Amino acid sequence: MIHARGLVKRFGDFTAVAGIDLDVAPGEAFGFLGPNGAGKSSTMRMISCVSMPSAGELRILGMDPVRQGPAIRARLGVCPQLDNLDPDLTVRENLTTYARYFGLSRAQARERAEELLDFAQLREKAGSRVEPLSGGMKRRLTIARAMVNDPDLVLLDEPTTGLDPQARHLLWERLFRLKQRGVTLVLTTHYMDEAEQLCDRLVVMDGGRIVAEGSPRSLIERYSSAEVVELRFGDRVLREVVPELEGVADRVDVLPDRILVYAKDGDGALSEVHRRGLAPSSVLVRRSSLEDVFLHLTGRTLVD
């Protein structure tokens, strides 16, 4: 579905995407993970054939985005990061109008809109304007709109950012249904749980490059330990505790309020901690998550 080699996007002197290789197979759910400014959205815009690559090779659905943009876009569904629904139109008209851009007849557009109103659970709101809808409703409408041409490939840029937990879960369930129907999904996110829920395979991007690639499970195995022990020490200065933890685990990470101990066997590491006479004020042994991988690979410094 997507094939990229040495893909680059430059804006003037700034390089947003610094040469990435990608292959996405039909039916796959593929994720781009990374902090803000990692180059995820620029990559998505190139894949959606809106923005042209500055260098490298890109093939979408076997076609060339530079020469066959409209033909490719006819088979894509795009859900942008910020909702760009039409404020002058009703919910239903947003769907029918969008269908017309893809060349559907008026009758087809109406029929398709009715199906999608059910898919997005927006039937009661069909005659309403867009503006009074909740964030979750707008998001569902944007995704429904992206489905209007029955696309082979759906691109979702941070589909659940800013939504409450109920809205996110409903959205995930809808996206999962699409996946079951064999639609290829490509999404960007910085929510680890979202990536773990939805993606078969993902890449972690940082500074315009791909820094890791694999399934969520394999990334955790490769870049983190099986388990993580979180230790808190009340008022003690955490840096002073670190030397005493020497040899307890593969890796130790100091956060402002706690120490993360990465170990294959969390309970084993914890008993070693106690054996050394350390008395943490609170303890949590948990499975390693994609978040640990993410923070390990892209660092803890805030990027804006």
Added chain:
Amino acid sequence: MVTLAVARRVSAGRVGAVVGRNVGALRSGASYWLVLVSGFFEPLLYLLSIGVGVGALVGSVPAGDGRVVSYAVFVAPAMLAASAMNGALAETTFNFFFKMRYAKTFEAILATPVRPVEVALGELCWAMVRSSVYTALFLVVMVVLRLADPWWAVAAFPATMLVGLAFGAVGMAASTLLRGWQDFDLISAAQFSLFLFSGTFSPVGDYPLVLRVLVEALPLYHAVELVRGLTLGAPGWAALGHAAYLVAMVVAGLWFAARRIERVLCA
């Protein structure tokens, strides 16, 4: 050659879909109707106050073709051309800018097979529809007030469509360059200056040479002259020159606007 290459790649269906979006917005928004109505009354009030009111003091003026006509007959076609300009500009400046920069309407459209030039064409067609609604009503008023012969009024209608296209295209091109709402003051100032000084209220033949050359370079001058020739029932060969000027505005404005939409939204 270039126009041919563009024409071959433009899809009438996709342009139609962009126009259809605006029809939909019109149907579901009461506020839009209000704007439409106010845009029609402005030139009409000028016609009544200055054309008829001041005209009673002025009496007659030379029409430019040797004839002498009443002042209202002289001013009416200028107001007609101005209403075509205003209608088209209202659409391709305020509304266009909002759709391009704030509502992200074009961003959404460009994610579909629709191309930037098709967005520009669709928006321009719609602007022409709006301006034609104004001019059609205005022509009816002119015929009712006996300021134009009915058949010449019919003949003038396509000319006002061309005027709408020309100002719509140039306005759209300008809108793509605006940085924010404050820049609309520039457009309003330009629009009002054109309205006052394009041979609208006084015959250009009376001007000193320098001023005359200056005025004859202005776009609304050509629109006024083209339309006036028709409503007075005496179009001359110069009409072809005026029409050519307006066609050049359409082509240049469209080309520039399409390029800018691509630059800004497809970076």
